[in-house]
Amino acid sequence: GRTGGADPADPADPDAISFHMEDPGYRGALLMARNQGLDVHFHPADPDGLDAARLGDAPAIAFTTPAHQYPLGYRMSVERRVALVEWARRTGSLVIEDDYDGEFRYGVAPLPALATLPGAEGCVAYVGTSSKSVAPDLRVAWCLPPAALRREVEKWLAVHRRGPSSLPAEALGGFMSAGAMDRHLARAARVYSDRRARLVAALARECPTVDVTGVEAGLHLCVLLPGYDDDDVVRALERAGWRTRSLSSQSARFRLSGLVLSYSRLAARDADAFAEALRGVLDELRDPG
Ligand SMILES: Cc1ncc(COP(=O)(O)O)c(C=O)c1O
Secondary structure, three states, rough: OOOOOOOOOOOOOOOOOEEEEOOOOOHHHHHHHOOOOOOEEEEEEEOOOOOOOOOOHHHHHHHEOOOOOOOOOOOOHHHHHHHHHHHHHOOOOEEEEOOOOOOOOOOOOOOOOHHHOOOOOOOEEEEEEEOOOOHHHHOOOEEEHHHHHHHHHHHHHHHHHHHHHHHHHHHHHHHHHHHHHHHHHHHHHHHHHHHHHHHHHHHHHOOOOEEOOOOOOOOEEEEEOOOHHHHHHHHHHHHHOOOOOEHHOOOOOOOOOEEEOOOOOOOOHHHHHHHHHHHOOOHHHHHOO
């Protein structure tokens, strides 16, 4: 914790703790960091994951989504994982590992969670949620902080009334211990794998020149649209009845143009219709200059 009279919202506060995150990145983490008066440092999202060599030697907090970078969907390499834990140990830093959709992988081997790597016990806080694996309305999530932070985290959750409500948490616990969660995840993974495959195939057919990222895991993928104003694309798709999210809306300093496409509820016939709509919009908006 920090003391002193400086405005915690003032980014120039010399006592502010540094908070490292990838950009584009998860807006929820950025909002949290800004609310806490942390000094936010953005690092361009890299297909290999957050690079510890960029993070300096001062104790800091690094937030990352290694299983499926939000939003671009990259999977952090094992080398970068090991280096990030090693950096945190060496500098006395904290890594927040947000494993928000790691339950879903498609034909690729699992990679070790940062929290399971040697030396991670004292410096990695592992965070998970039921929002993707079960339902966002459940509002149950979990956090395994390093032992030294545990009491502080429990106190903060109690004071701010931000812990999960106990009734759904206990129900989910029962669901898990009865083995029902494993069956649910196996079934859900087949459904999502199918939806993902149809969307990927439809995009390859209708928009073959567009780069697609993040297809190996999770419940969304991205299409990169350099040269387009992605917010214009989002608005045009919305007029055609499709809700998407622009990559630039998830960017701060390192702006990328593209779309975040969630396919968890995309019915089979809709994948083709969506890809056709996207092709139409891209044709219409091409060469705006
Ligand atoms: C990167 C990331 N982390 C965490 C979450 C989950 O947040 P919550 O558990 O509050 O639904 C989300 C949800 O969309 C997310 O995209």
